[in-house]
Amino acid sequence: MIERKHLKEAIGAALRANPAVALLGPRQCGKTTLARMLVVPTSENYFDLEDPVSLRRLDQPSTALGELRGLVVIDEVQRRQDLFPVLRVLIDRPRSPAKFLLLGSASPALLRQSSESLAGRIQVIETAGFTIEEIGTRSKDRLWVRGGFPRAFLASSEERAWVWRQQFVRTFLEQDIPQLGIRVPPPQLQRFWMMLAHYHGQLWNASELAGSLGLSQPTMRSYLDLMTSVYMVRQLQPWHENLAKRQVKAPKIYLRDSGLLHTLLGIRTRKDLLTHPKLGASWEGWVIEQLLRTFNVDQAYFWATHQGAELDLLIMQGTRRIGVEVKRSDAPSLTPSMRSALKDLRLDKLWLIYPGLQRYSLNDTTTAIPLIEALQMKAKEFI
Numbered sequence: 001m002i003e004r005k006h007l008k009e010a011i012g013a014a015l016r017a018n019p020a021v022a023l024l025g026p027r028q029c030g031k032t033t034l035a036r037m038l039v040v041p042t043s044e045n046y047f048d049l050e051d052p053v054s055l056r057r058l059d060q061p062s063t064a065l066g067e068l069r070g071l072v073v074i075d076e077v078q079r080r081q082d083l084f085p086v087l088r089v090l091i092d093r094p095r096s097p098a099k100f101l102l103l104g105s106a107s108p109a110l111l112r113q114s115s116e117s118l119a120g121r122i123q124v125i126e127t128a129g130f131t132i133e134e135i136g137t138r139s140k141d142r143l144w145v146r147g148g149f150p151r152a153f154l155a156s157s158e159e160r161a162w163v164w165r166q167q168f169v170r171t172f173l174e175q176d177i178p179q180l181g182i183r184v185p186p187p188q189l190q191r192f193w194m195m196l197a198h199y200h201g202q203l204w205n206a207s208e209l210a211g212s213l214g215l216s217q218p219t220m221r222s223y224l225d226l227m228t229s230v231y232m233v234r235q236l237q238p239w240h241e242n243l244a245k246r247q248v249k250a251p252k253i254y255l256r257d258s259g260l261l262h263t264l265l266g267i268r269t270r271k272d273l274l275t276h277p278k279l280g281a282s283w284e285g286w287v288i289e290q291l292l293r294t295f296n297v298d299q300a301y302f303w304a305t306h307q308g309a310e311l312d313l314l315i316m317q318g319t320r321r322i323g324v325e326v327k328r329s330d331a332p333s334l335t336p337s338m339r340s341a342l343k344d345l346r347l348d349k350l351w352l353i354y355p356g357l358q359r360y361s362l363n364d365t366t367t368a369i370p371l372i373e374a375l376q377m378k379a380k381e382f383i
Helices: 005-017 031-038 052-057 061-066 083-091 108-117 137-146 158-179 186-198 206-213 217-229 258-264 270-274 279-294 336-345 371-375
Strands: 020-024 046-048 070-075 098-104 122-126 233-236 252-255 300-304 310-317 320-326 349-354 366-370
Touching: 005 020, 005 031, 005 098, 005 122, 020 031, 031 046, 031 070, 031 098, 046 052, 061 083, 083 098, 083 108, 137 158, 137 258, 137 270, 137 279, 137 371, 158 186, 158 258, 186 206, 186 217, 186 252, 186 258, 206 217, 217 233, 233 279, 233 300, 252 258, 252 279, 258 279, 270 279, 279 310, 279 320, 279 371, 310 336, 320 336, 336 349, 349 371, 366 371
Parallel strands: 020 098, 020 122, 046 070, 070 098, 320 349, 349 366
Antiparallel strands: 233 252, 300 310, 310 320
C-alpha cells in the first residue's frame, strides 16, 4: 500500500472547511482506495454507484441520505446527476450532521452539476496516479516507464504492467467513455489518442491531425477537449503578451500519464524507452506533470516565439514569474532561447531541470538542478 499522505491531508483540510468535497480523476487512479481509508465500504455511509445494492438504496435519495451522520462517501457520483439538488438541500440544513465526499471519473457533467447545484458549498480536488513524492526516489524510473496508475506501477513484472495498461486503454474507450454519455466510435477515438501520443510535447495542429484521420477540424477539437476533460491529456496553454515578436498561440499537448503514453507508442520496457525517438519528449512531459502536481501549481503556461525562442514552463505566482526548462542531458548549459526568455519575460528565476546529481549556477537568475532535488524543495523555495 502506497501512503498518499499529502492527498489525504488535502482531503481532510477541504472537508473541515467545506460541507462537500469532490475528488475527481480518471478511473483506476486510486480514488476509491483512498475513500475506503476514510469510510468502511460496508458502512451505511458508503455508496458505490457501480454496485446495484447502493443504487437501490438511493431509489429514495432524500430518505437514504437524510438520516446519515459524519462523512458520507458517494463513489462514481456522475452516474446519478439527480443527486446534486438533493445534496444541496441536505447540506443547507441548519447544523447539518453530515459531510459529503463525492468521487467522480472526471465527468464534465459532474463538474457542471456541482457548479450549478453546490456553488459555494463544494471544493474540487483533482488527482491522478502516483507521484515521486508518494513512491520514493528509488522507484522513479519505474514510475516514469510504467506511469502512475497503481495497478500498472505495482504490477509484479513489466509484462503484467504492459498488459494492464493495454486493457485499461480498451476498457476506457469501450466502457468508460460511453458511461459518461459520450458517443464516439472507440476505434476512431483510439486512432486519435495514438496520434496525440506522437504529438506529445508538440504544438496542437488541428489541420494536420484532421487530414491524417479524415475528420473535420471541429471534430478534432472536440476530441481533444474530451480527452482533456477526462484527465488523459494536458493542454499547456501559451503565454503571450505585448512584445516585439510574434508569439505562438496554440497549446502544447502532453499525455498526462507516461505509462499510457508509452503503451500507445508501443514502448514496453525502460530499454525500449531509452532508444525511442520520443525519449526526450516523454521525459519532458513526465517532469512537467511531476512539478505541477507536487507544487500544486494553478497558473502554468509555456512560451514560444515564431523566431524559435521557447520556454517549457512558465509559472505565475502572484507577481513572480518562474521559468522552467527541462533538459535530458548530463550537463545542460544556458542557451540563446533561455536568454531570450529571461529578458523578454522578465523572469524572477529560471530553473533548468535535468537528470544529474549536482546543482550548479549558470548566472544570477538561472540554476541547473537535478529533478529529485527540485521535487524535494518546499513550494515557496521553488516558486
